[in-house]
Amino acid sequence: MLKQKLRLVVVGNGMAGIRCLEEVLKLDAERYEIAVIGEERHPNYNRILLSKVLQGSASMDEIVLNPYEWYREHGIALYTGERATRIHAGERKEVETASGLRIPWDRLIIATGSSAFVPPIPGVEKKGVISFRNLEDCSAMIRASETGRRAAVIGGGLLGLEAARGLLNLGMEAEVIHNASFLMNRQLDYASAGMLRRELEKQGMTFRLNAVTESITGVGRAKGLLFADGSRTKADLVVLAVGIKPNTALASASGIIVNRGIVVDDDLRTNVPGVYAIGECAEHRGIAYGLVSPLYEQAKLLARRLCDKPSEPYKGSTVYAQLKVSGVDVFSAGDIREEAVDVAQRSEDGIRGVYRKVTMREGRIAGAILYGDTSESGALLKLIRNEAFVAALPSGCGEQSRSGAQEAAAALPDEDKVCACNDVTKAAILMAVTGGGASTADGVKQATGASGSCGGCRPMVAALVEYAKSGGVSSAKTEAKEKEPIEEALCDCMPFGQAGLKAAAREALRALPSEASVDLGELRLVPEKKWAEGCEVCRPAVLYYVSGGLSKNEAEPYGRIRNHARAEAVVHTAGPDGRSMPPSEALSIGSRWNARWKAATLPASIKAAVSDGPGYPSGVLVRDIGLKRCPAGWELYAGGHAEHPVRQGELIGIANNAEEAAVFGEALLQLYREDAYYGEALWEWFARAGLRSVRETLSDRGLREQLADRFERQTQSVPAIN
Template identity: 70%
Template sequence: MVAPKARLVVIGNGMAGIRCIEEILKLSPDRFEITVIGDERHPNYNRILLSKVLQGNASFDEIVLNPYEWYREHGITLYTGERAIRIQTGERQEIETASGLHISWDYLIIATGSSAFVPPIPGTDKKGVISFRNLEDCSAMIQASETCSRAVVIGGGLLGLEAARGLLNLGLETEVIHNASYLMNRQLDETAAKQLQRELERQGMNFRLNTITESITGIGRAKGLLFSDGNRIKADLVVLAVGIQPNAALAAASGIHINRGILVDDHLQTSMPGVYAIGECAEHRGIAYGLVAPLYEQAKVLAHRLCEVPTEPYRGSTVYSQLKVSGIDVFSAGEIREGEADVAQRMEDGIRGVYRKVTMKEGRIVGAILYGDTAESGALLKLIRQRAFVAALSSESSGRNSAEEAAAALPEAETVCACNSVSKAAIMRAVTADGLTAVDEVKRATGASGSCGGCRPMVTALVEYAKSGRALSKAPAEEPAEEAVCGCVPVGRAEFKAAVKAAAAFVPQTSSFAKETSKSLPSISLTPEVNWEGGCEICRPAVLYYLYGQRGERMDGGCEDKAAPIYGVTVHLSSAAKPSTVPESETYSIGEKWSERWRAIELPGPVEAALSAGSAYPSGVLVRDIGLRRCPVGWELYAGGHAEYPVRQGELIGVAGSPEEAAVLGEALLQMYREEAFYEEALWEWFGRAGLRNIREVLLDPVRRDELSGRFNRERYAGTESGMADRFEVLGITEQEEERDFESTAN
């Protein structure tokens, strides 16, 4: 008998809730019986593109993300036009709707989004006053344009400017009322805002800045605005676009803790067991996000948690904004306000109408503003998220390159569309391999620019770059052959390693290293028809390591040739003093175990590990190859740090619940380094080459992690005295040879 599926109910048919379902269907499509409750009478659509509908640049069908057929294909029960009014817990876990439905649940996701904030201005309840938030608001504004001639928009932020552009397209005379001294004052500085204002004025938009609305005039219907300075303005349509507020009333009425939004932890769980919240209704670490990228990041984390697939907790998002109205591209991210940070770079080109500013704090990149040319937005956003050092702002990213040059300079693995995790390589492949020629074709195929649309300039540049053939014709010039290892081996590191691995099959493995080295090495062929002849001081150590060190044979065991240095792990503790507290004592014990366990393994290069009993015990965890630090929920494992030039901060690999779990993670990481790195390539160099995402995918996969850890321990054991003794017994080595090898190892 097949066990019944767990019942998953999602309250909210918007972008966050449905994205979470999409992620669940990727991970475990048969895990849940899914029900969606939406208060709008539509399938899931892209709310970000409502301004395009208002501006007449898109129809509703073009912004639908998941049509009704999608719900049916995946067996999802969809209730549209239904409003949940009560969440019941305890023995009877049900959702009650306004129409009287009672829907049972085992897991519940609240994704109710947000509503337009209505300012406390007298007259907001009059006819002719509309908020700009959903499809019905769009329809109401389009309908009003048929009888109205003059509109005012209260709010000069992102949403207000998009609404004003749409009203202009509908043929209405439009004026924007803003209470600050310049537009988009939360996202731009005054220089960028003034450029934006001049361009919008050129398009026909009017502005009143530093103006506070006292009331909406008219009897029963809006006729204009009265300002605090006594001035008035006539208007027969008033649009409110002054912000949003999380829809948290349902959660509050059901006893779930709220503040501004529904309070959630790093796993997106509310104060009620089995109930989660994501999207604009959720408040995480004091922030309720109103942008699509953070919503999608939350959806992915929650999907992994519900499907019991290991993933990093949600620790917040870097906030960024993008505006695109009538060909004006604006991007803003991070800390950009006066007093928040210092200016690292600034460039203004009045002829081209381009402005670029990058900010820094304590030598690290913390914010950026781009106006007119946003092709660089993805690369800068990555630097901001990494809090990279300002040295990363190379001459290639000085803002003087054209969009296509920026596209050419972008690394293949770089994420272009943050909302949908689409890389440059995926976009290039869609054009060069799949034959797509238009940006919209690429959008449909890959999802790039299909959500907020902010990456569209770079997607467009990449499509044109791929179509031009430059990517193919320049590939050899942009990726020159790697420099030869030495005069003995006329190939680069990668080809050299592969050649040695291939030659290893012809090296006898029936005797010890010492007995066969002199006979085998001179005759192996690393290049066609040419014997290697034993090499030099540069290539010989690498060959010895690839042949013997990587399969667990001690290269110092009886080896008369001392050409190959023996690299291992050095473990640093948070304090050299005798441990006096429980955290110190536990950390000291782990350090002793790590030193003992890892002493017999041979590595491509020297590795330094640091252990700390907590944040109060500095030990350079973040600037070592491997770092382990105690935290409230267990042990944080970091990797890839480097204390000397170039300084590199270690990246968090994961959080282990116990020292034993941390040891398995560390050993799997070391084995991955042993197998993938080049000889004498430092761990931090290999880490940067392999990439954090790729390393995490391997180490956080339980099966692959355990396989790596198992190989590490087998080869570690092979290098110990007991392991060597077992091998010599199997191979028939004499007792004298065995003793000689042990003495050499001990020395």
């Protein structure tokens, strides 16, 4: 007997709701019977590309993301031209529409998006006043251009500038009215906005800044604008592009909690069981997002929730915009408000039309603006998301020429996401070129989806295509291979050095069956010998590598690590006057480390030091791991060595509080455990791995938390610091 499918209904046929369905179909295509209710009479299309339709550079068919055939192929019931009016969540769970349809549901997603915000300006109801939000608005503006000559666009943000660019293409004069002192004031600063203005003026746009519209003039039909200072401008068409407001009417009418948007928790649930909300209509932790990448992040997470797949809670998104504004590449991310941040780096090249600024707060990277050349955007976004220290900024970054875009492409790590909207990495793009035959950015878009949504990553996609076509990928791999040192065998038992032995042990472990009864003693690194039959040199090393960070008790059945590696944290307990200091956070951290670290297998013994500050010397800088209180929090050092050769520890980062500092140190120790060779002291591993590599890994908050979590799971549980 076939199991009856659950009924999943999506209210909203836009980008967020349909992306969630795409993810659900990937995870479990047979789980749900799906229905979609869409108010517009179109299949799902890319709303970001409406300006292309207005400008005449794209047709409706070209911006469709999921044609009608897609819905039919996946058995999705699509109701277009239907407006949902009420959600019934009682015994009969149904969605009611304005036409009288009642569609049953077991799980329901509200993805109603947003509408254009209509400011309370006298005269907005007149003919000739149009918002710019959907395909119908595009059609109305195209018709207006056939009889009108002058257009006034209220709003100097991205949407207003794109609308003005489209109207210019339609043969109209376009004047942009903005109530701030510079364009795109939420994404740019005065300098970059000035460069953008000059470029757009060359294209034919005119601007009226610091202008407050008092009313729309004309009898019955718009004829112009009257401003607060008494000045006027003539217009046959007035376009409103001043922002958006979440569509929450359906939720409000159905008893769902609404603030600015539909309020959701970290699982994207509303207060009504079984009802979720994502996209521009949803409000999470007080924020309603209006950009594509956060919407897609929400869609992916919710899909996993709906398919009972493990996933992290949604913690919010780093807001950024990577766009092409009237032919100019622009990237803006994080906090760029000058009153809230300091400038870390800034450069401007007026000849090439390139501008770059990176902001910081308390020594950490807070935001960035790129204008004209956005090839660094991926690397900068990663630093901003991880709240990396400014030391992570490459020196001389931003000084490259346009041909340096390939250098930025080459430097980008393979696993980094190039297209955040569609979750496409550098490696996937290179594979599409070298293995899939894509030879242009459009070819990569067809193969991977990269640059197919907001289009902001297209410059990097194009640079990666050229980098791959130039042979950079293969030559880089060849060069790396040529630089690999030839390892001397560790002993006569195994034909491996440390690196080869580690790789062979892990590979052999992965090849074993997953049953719990498997005896690791049967593991073979070479066909003729079990690892347990090895000598006193290789046997403990293999044990360490195959144990994968198991506790000493768990590793006991397979032999004992011979050097009895230990971890010890020293806390200096006497102050400057020689008296014992009272219990402190430093003592708490030291006690926690000593208790927890005893349960960890280690490549070699280590010593750590924790100091309550300059007045409590404990040799922080000459220990494997050192932690010292400072005015900004806690400084973490690594790689120190008190004996020959004496080495001073390097600063890895600064933690805000004691709990974060303790976790920071544990993440560092776990990184050492996973990456070092058996018998390799921490200071030796640190010298081999390099400060930059260790710092970049631990400054990535996600990686740091994963390392600390693995460490905690592999050792005994110890209460957090109060």
